[in-house]
Amino acid sequence: MMDSISLINIEETHKRACERIVQLFSDEMKVNFIAENENHHEVAISFTEVTVIDDVCFVTGVMINDQGEAISSIETKLRLEANPIKKVKKQVKNLCLLKLMESYTGIIQPWGILTGIRPTKLYHSMRREGLSVDNISQQLSERYSVQKEKIELLANIATRQLAVVPDLDHIKNEVSIYIGIPFCPTMCAYCTFPAYAINGKNGSVEEFLTGLHYEMEVTGTWLKERNIKVTTIYYGGGTPTSITAREMDALYEKMYQVFPMADVRELTVEAGRPDTISPEKIEVLKKWNVDRISVNPQSFTNETLKAIGRHHSVEETIDKYKLSMEMGMTNINMDLIIGLPGEGVEELSHTLQVTSELKPASLTVHTLSYKRASQMTKYKEKYKVADRDEIHEMMKLAEDWMNKHSYAPYYLYRQKNILGNLENVGYAMDNHESIYNIMIMEELQTIIGLGCGASSKWVDPRTGDIDRYANPKDPQTYIDRYKDYTHKKVEMLSQLFPQ
Numbered sequence: 001m002m003d004s005i006s007l008i009n010i011e012e013t014h015k016r017a018c019e020r021i022v023q024l025f026s027d028e029m030k031v032n033f034i035a036e037n038e039n040h041h042e043v044a045i046s047f048t049e050v051t052v053i054d055d056v057c058f059v060t061g062v063m064i065n066d067q068g069e070a071i072s073s074i075e076t077k078l079r080l081e082a083n084p085i086k087k088v089k090k091q092v093k094n095l096c097l098l099k100l101m102e103s104y105t106g107i108i109q110p111w112g113i114l115t116g117i118r119p120t121k122l123y124h125s126m127r128r129e130g131l132s133v134d135n136i137s138q139q140l141s142e143r144y145s146v147q148k149e150k151i152e153l154l155a156n157i158a159t160r161q162l163a164v165v166p167d168l169d170h171i172k173n174e175v176s177i178y179i180g181i182p183f184c185p186t187m188c189a190y191c192t193f194p195a196y197a198i199n200g201k202n203g204s205v206e207e208f209l210t211g212l213h214y215e216m217e218v219t220g221t222w223l224k225e226r227n228i229k230v231t232t233i234y235y236g237g238g239t240p241t242s243i244t245a246r247e248m249d250a251l252y253e254k255m256y257q258v259f260p261m262a263d264v265r266e267l268t269v270e271a272g273r274p275d276t277i278s279p280e281k282i283e284v285l286k287k288w289n290v291d292r293i294s295v296n297p298q299s300f301t302n303e304t305l306k307a308i309g310r311h312h313s314v315e316e317t318i319d320k321y322k323l324s325m326e327m328g329m330t331n332i333n334m335d336l337i338i339g340l341p342g343e344g345v346e347e348l349s350h351t352l353q354v355t356s357e358l359k360p361a362s363l364t365v366h367t368l369s370y371k372r373a374s375q376m377t378k379y380k381e382k383y384k385v386a387d388r389d390e391i392h393e394m395m396k397l398a399e400d401w402m403n404k405h406s407y408a409p410y411y412l413y414r415q416k417n418i419l420g421n422l423e424n425v426g427y428a429m430d431n432h433e434s435i436y437n438i439m440i441m442e443e444l445q446t447i448i449g450l451g452c453g454a455s456s457k458w459v460d461p462r463t464g465d466i467d468r469y470a471n472p473k474d475p476q477t478y479i480d481r482y483k484d485y486t487h488k489k490v491e492m493l494s495q496l497f498p499q
């Protein structure tokens with residue numbers, strides 16, 4: 001694969017989009033933007049002017065080698081329909097660029113030119129516009145070059161989401177709540193969540209919890225005053241079960257005291273790391289009617305867990321999963337990651353084999369992504385991961401396995417720098433889908449973030465406009481400033497939901 005490419009005569013406002021498309025093929029590829037007559041020492045791409053004839057935009061892209069000779073060319077066309085001409089002109093060039101790159105590299109992009117946009121959100125917005133399933137498929141294929149299997153996946157997910165949340169299109173006047181507990185027993189190598197070693201020096205747990213109780217109280221009072229319903233509550237982090245059973249008990253007691261709990265459809269606590277789960281903590285979860293927990297294996301190979309710094313064993317995951325089930329917490333999600341260092345088809349097959357013996361209610365299949373601040377990205381050469389073809393094979397293996405074992409996909413999201421330019425997919429057995437996951441992915445209602453690193457997502461019920469507000473990641477900053485953050489958020493909420 002080449003390591004740089006030149007794009008000729010690209011408008012300033014279009015450069016970022018072109019760069020994103022090229023980097024789908026290799027995130028390390030450098031993109032040079034040059035003028036028509038400038039020399040280039042690598043492959044270059046040039047476009048003709050976009051012409052419009054009878055409601056159709058045409059463009060031809062030419063690939064030129066370092067000797068200045070044309071080596072391939074592709075014509076692309078796109079109907080204007082009701083879309084603004086400027087937008088379609090850019091889109092047709094993007095498609096042309098994608099097709100040239102696909103033919104040059106031999107790599108077909110499953111998601112086409114969809115970057116920086118949530119595929120299911122796009123699907124739902126087309127559905128809401130009144131397009132039929134066939135029309136949506138056609139649009140996704142023609143306008144974005146999304147491959148057939150991904151279009152089918154989107155259609156299945158959209159249908160499932162509507163079955164789980166029939167009022168999906170009208171849920172904007174309710175809110176969900178995310179509560180971030182920023183502590184973990186130890187840090188995993190691929191992690192960029194707000195996670196601090198529970199016995200470390202980043203502020204005391206007790207002081208953090210005092211701040212959190214305060215935030216919950218002020219926010220809960222505001223919600224009750226405005227009569228705003230809460231759809232779901234989700235405890236994440238970090239690992240929310242890394243605090244003690246007594247601290248958990250006090251936290252959930254507070255939640256029931258201060259939040260309007262009557263209409264809450266789902267309460268989730270991410271237990272995440274098996275090494276934090278104990279019988280006392282499970283009792284607390286049950287006492288406060290927690291519906292759903294996660295016990296996350298990531299992989300069922302001990303060497304992998306060691307390599308990524310999980311500090312717990314496969315056996316411990318299995319034991320804690322069985323313990324939770326025996327004690328009555330039966331709605332358990334498990335997270336798996338495709339493409340962990342040293343893992344290929346063989347290791348994934350083994351992980352799926354163990355999973356089939358456990359039969360968790362839901363499974364989230366992540367594809368490893370290189371997050372900028374993680375240890376794994378900083379020391380990339382230390383971690384050997386499977387190549388693109390094997391990652392695709394692993395994804396296919398996981399999909400087939402889910403199908404065979406009665407798990408259906410119900411939410412999906414993509415991340416930057418994700419291996420193989422793939423996606424993360426949540427699967428669940430019937431009636432075990434997480435409503436919170438649907439809410440957060442589809443951005444249909446406001447999510448109020450409380451606690452460390454919790455990001456609030458404001459979805460304006462009148463316009464659908466989205467804004468964000470983040471609490472600090474670092475516990476000490478949170479401890480010092482939680483009152484300011486709380487009141488700022490209530491102020492912002494009051495503008496979103498005026499009386």
Ligand code: SF4
Pocket residue numbers: 183184186187188190191192193194195237238239272273
């Ligand atoms: S358990 Fe989760 S939140 Fe904690 S360090 Fe590992 S990946 Fe990060």
